[in-house]
Amino acid sequence: MNRCGVYAAFCGNVIALLFTSALRRAAPLYFASAISVSLATTFAINPAAAQLGPSATIRVIVPFAPAGSSDTLARLLQQPLQQELKANVIVENRAGAGTNIGTAEVARANPDGTTLLLTSSAFVVNPALYKSIPYDPFKDFAPIAALPVAPNIFAVKAGGGVNSLADVVSRAKANPGKLNYASPGNGTTPQLTMELFKLKAGVEITNIPYNGGGPATQALLTGTVDILSTALPGAQSQVQAGVMKGIALTTKERWSTLPDVPTFVESGYPDITLTTEHFLLAPTGTPQPVLDQLTKAVLAVMSGKEIKDRVRQVGYEPIVGDAANAKALIAKDVPFFKDLVKNAKLPQIE
Numbered sequence: 001m002n003r004c005g006v007y008a009a010f011c012g013n014v015i016a017l018l019f020t021s022a023l024r025r026a027a028p029l030y031f032a033s034a035i036s037v038s039l040a041t042t043f044a045i046n047p048a049a050a051q052l053g054p055s056a057t058i059r060v061i062v063p064f065a066p067a068g069s070s071d072t073l074a075r076l077l078q079q080p081l082q083q084e085l086k087a088n089v090i091v092e093n094r095a096g097a098g099t100n101i102g103t104a105e106v107a108r109a110n111p112d113g114t115t116l117l118l119t120s121s122a123f124v125v126n127p128a129l130y131k132s133i134p135y136d137p138f139k140d141f142a143p144i145a146a147l148p149v150a151p152n153i154f155a156v157k158a159g160g161g162v163n164s165l166a167d168v169v170s171r172a173k174a175n176p177g178k179l180n181y182a183s184p185g186n187g188t189t190p191q192l193t194m195e196l197f198k199l200k201a202g203v204e205i206t207n208i209p210y211n212g213g214g215p216a217t218q219a220l221l222t223g224t225v226d227i228l229s230t231a232l233p234g235a236q237s238q239v240q241a242g243v244m245k246g247i248a249l250t251t252k253e254r255w256s257t258l259p260d261v262p263t264f265v266e267s268g269y270p271d272i273t274l275t276t277e278h279f280l281l282a283p284t285g286t287p288q289p290v291l292d293q294l295t296k297a298v299l300a301v302m303s304g305k306e307i308k309d310r311v312r313q314v315g316y317e318p319i320v321g322d323a324a325n326a327k328a329l330i331a332k333d334v335p336f337f338k339d340l341v342k343n344a345k346l347p348q349i350e
Helices: 004-022 027-040 069-085 097-107 122-129 165-174 188-200 213-221 236-240 288-302 305-313 321-345
Strands: 058-061 087-094 115-121 143-156 180-183 205-208 229-233 243-248 275-283
Touching: 058 069, 058 097, 069 087, 069 115, 069 143, 069 180, 069 243, 069 275, 069 305, 087 188, 097 115, 097 275, 115 180, 122 188, 122 229, 122 275, 122 321, 143 165, 143 188, 143 213, 143 236, 143 288, 143 321, 165 243, 180 188, 180 213, 180 305, 188 205, 188 275, 188 288, 188 321, 213 229, 213 243, 236 243, 236 275, 275 288, 275 321
Parallel strands: 058 087, 058 115, 180 205, 180 229
Antiparallel strands: 115 275, 143 229, 143 243, 143 275
16 A cells, blocks of 8 residues: 555544544444554555564474475474574474375465475375365465475385395286385375386386375385385485485486485486475465565575585485476476376376
């Protein structure tokens, strides 16, 4: 509202107050209400002034169980964002239904910038994989930033006799339908990576979906499943420690911290290069100045060498994009994954 508009509104409200003054004694509650409405109309918050202040508590909802790639990234960014925004930032896990539970919670949240969603590629895959989902990726969310991406990795328990993708193919063909694999959940790119591999290799391996990379990794370590397909950050430390053996990465070239793990490309599968993207989103209706404030904070945090090194060290590509980049990625990814799910002949989930 410009100054002229404010002045006109003020004059109109003064007249309204004078008119209601005669009712003050008979209807004090009405008079108080009139003042409130008048002042709210006249001095409505200018959107340009809306900001998250030091007293704000920002909840970052991660729709996965702890220890997966989205959760790891959220906790890496938590303290730096808190310092940059000068506000309290907390991370909350809301796993379930292939991320749909936590995602829907944020979609319904008050759009004031205090409830955000940090999610993975499942956000753009689920519209294709589920018959219905409790959110619209375009209408219900306002992008804040595109966050670092993570390659996906196939791993097996060390000492189990499987040392390569060729070994997986041999065992799967010798035991049709008997091998299984853990994924961080339906609709995640690790699941789609395995489904692509199955199509290309002509094998059948059963998906056992978990509510995040952490539980999926534990399933492999405890011998519950034969193979793990997950985003690299949730598995890298176990591979480096020799507890698990990495057998393929979705990077085009070998990863610097895992030089002994081959890529799918060099193993004869040039089309398998899917990575796990990450997004920071707010509910639609969040004031634009608040969105701008959050975007600026994320970009500032990710520009630092220390955080870039930490992010790369645990298994992410430390790239980041602003709200426009995130919006463009979502617009590109939703139809891409619809085609991928259709071509892979994956059944839709009820």
